[in-house]
Amino acid sequence: MSASATLAPSGNSDVIDLQDAVIRFAGNSQDGIQTIGGLLAKLAGRSSREVVTYMTIPSTISGGPSIFQVHLGSGEVLSPGDESDFLLAFYQHSYENHIGSLKKGGVCIYDSDHVDNPNLDNKDVVHVGIPITSTTVEAMGGSARDRGKNIFVLGLVAALFNLNKEKLVELLNRQFGRKSEDILRNAMMAFDTGYAYPIGDVLHVGYNLKKGPDDRGDRITTDGNTALTLGLLAGGVRYGAGYPITPWSPVMEMLRTELPKYGGLFVQCEDELAAVSMALGFAYSGHVSITGSSGPGLSLKMEALSYATMAELPIIVVNVQRGGPSTGLPTSVEQSDLMQAIYGSHGDCPRVVLAPKNVEDCYYIGRKACEIAKEYSCPVFILSDQAISSRIEAFHAPDLSDVTEPVLDLSPRPESFKPYPIDGNTRHAPPGSPMLGGKYPVVTGLEHDEWGHPSSSPELHAKMNARRRDKIKAFADTIDIPEIYGDNEGDVLLVGWGSTWGPIREATKRLREHHDSKVGCMHLQYVNPMPNGLDDVFGQYKHILCVEMNDEGLYGYGQLATLLRGRYANPSIKSICKTDGLTFKVSEIIDGVRSYAVAS
Amino acid sequence: MSVSAEPQKLTKKALTADHPTWCPGCGDFAVLASFYKVLEKLQFPHEKICTIAGIGCSSRFPYFVNGHGVHFIHGRALPLASGISLSRPDLHVFAFGGDGDGYSIGGNHLDHAARKNINLTYVVMDNFVYGLTKKQTSPTSPEGFKSKTDPTGAIDRPINPMEKLVNGGASFVARTHAAQVKHMMQMFERAILHPGFSVVEVLSECVVFYPGAFDDGNPRKGGEFNIIDEEAHDPTSKNAAYQLASQQYPGKFGVFFQKERPTKNDLEQKWIDSSCEKTGGASARELLEGKFSAMS
Numbered sequence: 056m057s058a059s060a061t062l063a064p065s066g067n068s069d070v071i072d073l074q075d076a077v078i079r080f081a082g083n084s085q086d087g088i089q090t091i092g093g094l095l096a097k098l099a100g101r102s103s104r105e106v107v108t109y110m111t112i113p114s115t116i117s118g119g120p121s122i123f124q125v126h127l128g129s130g131e132v133l134s135p136g137d138e139s140d141f142l143l144a145f146y147q148h149s150y151e152n153h154i155g156s157l158k159k160g161g162v163c164i165y166d167s168d169h170v171d172n173p174n175l176d177n178k179d180v181v182h183v184g185i186p187i188t189s190t191t192v193e194a195m196g197g198s199a200r201d202r203g204k205n206i207f208v209l210g211l212v213a214a215l216f217n218l219n220k221e222k223l224v225e226l227l228n229r230q231f232g233r234k235s236e237d238i239l240r241n242a243m244m245a246f247d248t249g250y251a252y253p254i255g256d257v258l259h260v261g262y263n264l265k266k267g268p269d270d271r272g273d274r275i276t277t278d279g280n281t282a283l284t285l286g287l288l289a290g291g292v293r294y295g296a297g298y299p300i301t302p303w304s305p306v307m308e309m310l311r312t313e314l315p316k317y318g319g320l321f322v323q324c325e326d327e328l329a330a331v332s333m334a335l336g337f338a339y340s341g342h343v344s345i346t347g348s349s350g351p352g353l354s355l356k357m358e359a360l361s362y363a364t365m366a367e368l369p370i371i372v373v374n375v376q377r378g379g380p381s382t383g384l385p386t387s388v389e390q391s392d393l394m395q396a397i398y399g400s401h402g403d404c405p406r407v408v409l410a411p412k413n414v415e416d417c418y419y420i421g422r423k424a425c426e427i428a429k430e431y432s433c434p435v436f437i438l439s440d441q442a443i444s445s446r447i448e449a450f451h452a453p454d455l456s457d458v459t460e461p462v463l464d465l466s467p468r469p470e471s472f473k474p475y476p477i478d479g480n481t482r483h484a485p486p487g488s489p490m491l492g493g494k495y496p497v498v499t500g501l502e503h504d505e506w507g508h509p510s511s512s513p514e515l516h517a518k519m520n521a522r523r524r525d526k527i528k529a530f531a532d533t534i535d536i537p538e539i540y541g542d543n544e545g546d547v548l549l550v551g552w553g554s555t556w557g558p559i560r561e562a563t564k565r566l567r568e569h570h571d572s573k574v575g576c577m578h579l580q581y582v583n584p585m586p587n588g589l590d591d592v593f594g595q596y597k598h599i600l601c602v603e604m605n606d607e608g609l610y611g612y613g614q615l616a617t618l619l620r621g622r623y624a625n626p627s628i629k630s631i632c633k634t635d636g637l638t639f640k641v642s643e644i645i646d647g648v649r650s651y652a653v654a655s
Numbered sequence: 656m657s658v659s660a661e662p663q664k665l666t667k668k669a670l671t672a673d674h675p676t677w678c679p680g681c682g683d684f685a686v687l688a689s690f691y692k693v694l695e696k697l698q699f700p701h702e703k704i705c706t707i708a709g710i711g712c713s714s715r716f717p718y719f720v721n722g723h724g725v726h727f728i729h730g731r732a733l734p735l736a737s738g739i740s741l742s743r744p745d746l747h748v749f750a751f752g753g754d755g756d757g758y759s760i761g762g763n764h765l766d767h768a769a770r771k772n773i774n775l776t777y778v779v780m781d782n783f784v785y786g787l788t789k790k791q792t793s794p795t796s797p798e799g800f801k802s803k804t805d806p807t808g809a810i811d812r813p814i815n816p817m818e819k820l821v822n823g824g825a826s827f828v829a830r831t832h833a834a835q836v837k838h839m840m841q842m843f844e845r846a847i848l849h850p851g852f853s854v855v856e857v858l859s860e861c862v863v864f865y866p867g868a869f870d871d872g873n874p875r876k877g878g879e880f881n882i883i884d885e886e887a888h889d890p891t892s893k894n895a896a897y898q899l900a901s902q903q904y905p906g907k908f909g910v911f912f913q914k915e916r917p918t919k920n921d922l923e924q925k926w927i928d929s930s931c932e933k934t935g936g937a938s939a940r941e942l943l944e945g946k947f948s949a950m951s
């Protein structure tokens with residue numbers, strides 16, 4: 056929070072202008088705190104504000120403690136925020152577990168019906184007790200019990216921050232109007248009661264959350280899984296198959312619902328082995344096809360994905376990573392499947408692996424994956440993760456003017472047709488294509504010649520291995536070196552991939568503000584193959600620090616760092632790693648940088 | 656070569672590809688020859704024929720049929736073939752494979768393809784042994800069968816393929832013998848013409864690793880080839896099919912079960928049609944624009 060004054064009440068009712076604010080809602084998952092957070096995020100998108108959210112999900116269905124954190128701001132918002140400015144605590148346990156997340160001078164609003172024992176002696180934060188449950192129950196009548204207290208809190212927050220009430224009411228209408236009139240009426244009642252609550256009696260200040268520059272216009276707000284799915288649809292994916300697993304399931308559920316509208320189909324299979332095989336059946340049939348999972352499911356798909364490399368079938372493989380190994384931390388974030396994506400199959404399988412850096416990028420990476428799969432006729436992996444999959448961000452709707460319907464090319468193939476020309480791109484003749492030479496192709500996992508005929512000639516195997524490798528290298532030649540943010544040379548270059556883009560950039564910004572050292576950062580969206588020429592960039596810095604949510608391994612380096620060291624043999628490449636199941640805090644990255652920069 | 660306006664007649668010659676690499680005398684030759692003959696009779700457009708297999712001696716089948724095809728991985732022919740069938744209603748999809756491929760490593764996929772009633776024809780060339788990997792016990796090897804993995808004789812109870820298929824929900828289930836070419840052709844033809852998931856279990860001898868395995872069902876080798884009496888058997892009754900399936904080896908041959916029900920292909924297409932109707936046939940671009948504007 057950057058405010059022109061402290062948050063502490065000054066005696067009379069003041070209004071404090073805020074550039075940005077981090078609000079943490081802490082309760083149980085069944086209290087609907089995700090709903091409040093989601094609505095606030097949507098409002099931000101419609102009010103020229105930036106937003107990044109963060110939530111934790113209990114891994115049991117019956118619910119349990121969970122939080123939803125919203126970081127709203129008028130400038131660039133890159134992370135959900137390390138610490139919060141405002142805490143809304145619904146229970147004693149929420150209070151106890153999260154009071155420590157408040158910044159000094161922050162405000163804790165707690166439900167005085169459930170938080171029995173607030174530490175009012177703690178003068179570092181402002182305590183505001185409000186009987187949230189009983190006020191909601193009173194306003195809504197007995198039958199709804201305490202349902203609706205989330206919406207009461209939304210009203211309270213709207214009044215406290217002087218948010219645009221009309222826009223919020225419109226959003227509530229959209230959210231609840233579809234369900235039933237009763238539900239909508241109750242929601243409105245809860246909202247109005249919260250909005251009208253005389254919070255000024257206990258907190259003698261109000262806040263005015265500033266808007267961003269007006270030229271930004273309306274933006275959309277959504278989460279990474281949704282953005283990714285829409286990118287795949289825009290890229291021409293019409294067929295897919297999968298098996299449920301958290302946090303991948305929302306992608307398959309949305310594809311299952313959406314694809315029939317596009318004349319396509321997504322099939323829930325009996326397991327991941329069937330899912331990847333069916334998806335390859337779609338690909339062989341001439342479609343852009345997708346399968347996906349999270350870590351454990353990816354392990355099951357690997358045999359078939361080696362087949363896809365050998366047969367050169369285009370397929371998009373999504374991995375929404377979670378904490379592993381095994382069932383691990385199924386609802387927490389980790390980036391520990393990078394090596395699996397690149398190397399996790401038998402045989403030599405050069406692959407394309409992409410990683411979206413934020414929610415908006417999920418859309419573009421989804422589209423890009425389709426282009427690459429078609430052009431190079433190969434598997435393309437997308438490494439998303441639990442954090443990006445569920446986090447909400449605001450961004451401008453993409454340009455859809457070039458979205459076209461995919462076409463199935465069943466034109467007759469000439470006698471000279473070769474699916475795997477030694478000196479050209481792989482092009483299949485999908486079933487249904489007449490073969491004018493009278494010979495029909497059989498796609499195989501055995502090593503084969505240019506026509507696809509099996510051959511166990513060792514010379515041919517070496518040649519075809521090279522061919523499969525060279526086409527991925529040819530793709531690498533088309534990738535630009537990612538932009539450097541911050542100093543183009545100096546002490547430290549932070550290198551990241553995937554969902555850590557925001558916190559790394561924020562850390563770079565802050566380190567430079569403090570004139571600590573000369574720091575830049577670079578984010579790889581193309582993790583495999585990497586763009587050429589990274590060594591020239593690395594040569595400009597004393598330390599190359601890879602920031603990753605995976606373990607430092609036996610030799611002290613995370614997975615990306617290991618790859619970069621392997622490629623460039625540059626001893627300056629080191630790691631900032633962690634596996635606590637949480638996204639990187641900006642301060643953790645800053646501390647990591649200082650430990651190296653000071654040590655040197 | 657020029658494109659002729661008249662579709663060419665599908666002949667055995669046109670369907671013949673490489674000479675099979677099977678051992679001389681292998682039962683699979685007869686299966687292949689019968690398949691050619693039935694396709695010759697049915698005259699599907701050549702380019703619409705699609706032959707799929709996993710891994711095994713029998714699974715080399717697609718190389719020997721000149722038509723579009725896939726030689727896939729061990730045990731997963733059915734889900735791959737299902738993807739082709741579901742997304743390409745214009746094609747005629749055939750899957751071939753062995754007992755290991757279909758009843759062991761791919762056993763679960765068989766149950767699910769059957770339950771979903773996916774429109775394709777699956778032929779299991781059952782030789783009661785693992786041929787390609789040179790004589791290990793298979794899920795259909797009888798108790799006492801001596802193999803490299805059971806040197807003193809198999810101890811696990813074999814599965815009963817016919818029971819498995821009927822129980823799995825296949826809408827057409829038949830059994831035949833590779834030495835009975837005429838019967839085999841009839842079974843293939845009826846299976847192919849059946850709309851839905853049709854399976855033919857063929858006893859196809861591995862002359863190298865299990866010679867004589869099916870002599871009991873071959874009159875030329877002193878056995879008996881007992882065909883189901885179609886007047887007496889109700890093919891729409893699961894109970895009747897089970898009764899046939901539980902008969903003492905070599906048992907009965909013919910159509911054990913046949914009952915039409917909606918295929919997954921039809922049911923999914925219905926959903927696709929009604930979804931497109933609801934959106935008024937909106938283009939991909941319009942659909943995406945709608946999604947994005949709902950998120951603003």
Ligand SMILES: Cc1ncc(C[n+]2csc(CCOP(=O)(O)OP(=O)(O)O)c2C)c(N)n1
Nearest residue numbers: 710711712713729753754755756785786787
């Ligand atoms: C994943 C995997 N496991 C094992 C194998 C080795 N393998 C190939 S074929 C086969 C068994 C073949 O038996 P069956 O399916 O009955 O076919 P047959 O050769 O008897 O016709 C095995 C175990 C393989 N190719 N892939």
Ligand code: SF4
Nearest residue numbers: 678681712786861862
């Ligand atoms: S090993 Fe047996 S099954 Fe395989 S080709 Fe030879 S005879 Fe046929």
Ligand SMILES: [Mg+2]
Nearest residue numbers: 753754782784
């Ligand atoms: Mg066998």
